[in-house]
Amino acid sequence: MLVTALAIASVRDLFAAVMLMGIYGLLSASFFVLMDAVDVAFTEASVGVGLVPLLMIYTLGMTRDVNREAKASPGSLALVSIAAALLFFGTLDMPAFGSADAPAHRHTAPRYLDESMTETGIPNVVTSVLASYRAYDTLGEVTVVFAAGVGVLALFFPGASSTLDAGNPSLRQYTVPRIIGKILIPPILIFALYVQFHGEYGPGGGFPAGAIFASALIMYAMLFGLQTLKRVVNHELIRVLAAAGVLLFGTVGVLGMASGGNFLDYDYLAADAKTGQHAGILLVELGVGITVASVMLLQFLAFADRKNAMENG
Amino acid sequence: MIAAIAGIVSAAALGLGSLLLLSGALGLLRFPDFYTRVHASGITDTLATGLIVAGLMPHAGWSQDLTKLILILVFIVFVSPTAVQVLVKSALHGGLVPVTRKSS
Numbered sequence: 001m002l003v004t005a006l007a008i009a010s011v012r013d014l015f016a017a018v019m020l021m022g023i024y025g026l027l028s029a030s031f032f033v034l035m036d037a038v039d040v041a042f043t044e045a046s047v048g049v050g051l052v053p054l055l056m057i058y059t060l061g062m063t064r065d066v067n068r069e070a071k072a073s074p075g076s077l078a079l080v081s082i083a084a085a086l087l088f089f090g091t092l093d094m095p096a097f098g099s100a101d102a103p104a105h106r107h108t109a110p111r112y113l114d115e116s117m118t119e120t121g122i123p124n125v126v127t128s129v130l131a132s133y134r135a136y137d138t139l140g141e142v143t144v145v146f147a148a149g150v151g152v153l154a155l156f157f158p159g160a161s162s163t164l165d166a167g168n169p170s171l172r173q174y175t176v177p178r179i180i181g182k183i184l185i186p187p188i189l190i191f192a193l194y195v196q197f198h199g200e201y202g203p204g205g206g207f208p209a210g211a212i213f214a215s216a217l218i219m220y221a222m223l224f225g226l227q228t229l230k231r232v233v234n235h236e237l238i239r240v241l242a243a244a245g246v247l248l249f250g251t252v253g254v255l256g257m258a259s260g261g262n263f264l265d266y267d268y269l270a271a272d273a274k275t276g277q278h279a280g281i282l283l284v285e286l287g288v289g290i291t292v293a294s295v296m297l298l299q300f301l302a303f304a305d306r307k308n309a310m311e312n313g
Numbered sequence: 314m315i316a317a318i319a320g321i322v323s324a325a326a327l328g329l330g331s332l333l334l335l336s337g338a339l340g341l342l343r344f345p346d347f348y349t350r351v352h353a354s355g356i357t358d359t360l361a362t363g364l365i366v367a368g369l370m371p372h373a374g375w376s377q378d379l380t381k382l383i384l385i386l387v388f389i390v391f392v393s394p395t396a397v398q399v400l401v402k403s404a405l406h407g408g409l410v411p412v413t414r415k416s417s
Binding site for chain 2: 174176177180183184
């Protein structure tokens, strides 16, 4: 991974750099699998190897292909070295990586692992920690995803003019990808739903499910044309859904407060605490999945529309 | 008896799959040109990965894992050759000229 990172920084051809980023994402995902963090590996594989290089390639198509020669500046090199040294110095105080004495492994991790099944009743501890014990952090993550989508829309809002005479370029004339795509897209969508709702029992959850759902629709757009996708999927609806996911998450949290508990306390959502936890986790993951899928799709639509307008407008 | 046969078949499939993966990697390194490399690694990778997944099936037994393995096998058989086809098509579209005996 170190070699790949150095190669990304030093290579001049930006297209090669994007491909190397994909390789780096694949290495990260394998690394996560080796460390038994399958949920994270899942999300990294779908986002870091699929969607991010895709958006980067669109960006390259709109800008230039080769890195401009940057002037070596000793001042900035010194500044970065000082900042890096300070960061290293700051980590010296932290417990060693993976040490059994660390407070995280002595207090919080055993408590979550021991109490998760009795308190929440779902087997996948990763999901119970993500969606129930640390739901506040996940709310922050979903809001960040939403904010990123809003940021992209602020830069690239697809206007009415970009859709009129942009044509409908697609890969429809290439037989093999078209047929295989037609066969594969429905199972991929079903798989995304499986990952979404099965996140409690196996690896999965809202984040990878949203990414997989969006990538199936993006494949549809590439095979059959952007305008075709827009007829299938209403742009207004996607914008509303992106916000609706975050809203669902927050509402579930506030509902807990309305019945007397803390914010995001799922125990009060139903008559019995375990059912409440189950319902809360399900709804919260659903909100995450909806927002992630909508934001990914929005970003793709914004980039693709802009590129289309630049080429044909 | 059946278990012994299944064990032998599984071991043979896994071994053959690993050998094919090795040969595909060798081809990736040694062939002179993009098209020959993609052909070598793409075709052997599909068969090798399929054999490895098939070799894991007897170990899974009749369970939910078997269904997942079958689905993975079907997916790989569909997608891997398509990926090779799309790679080669886009390279041709981009103008990469294959190495021929005249040019080398």
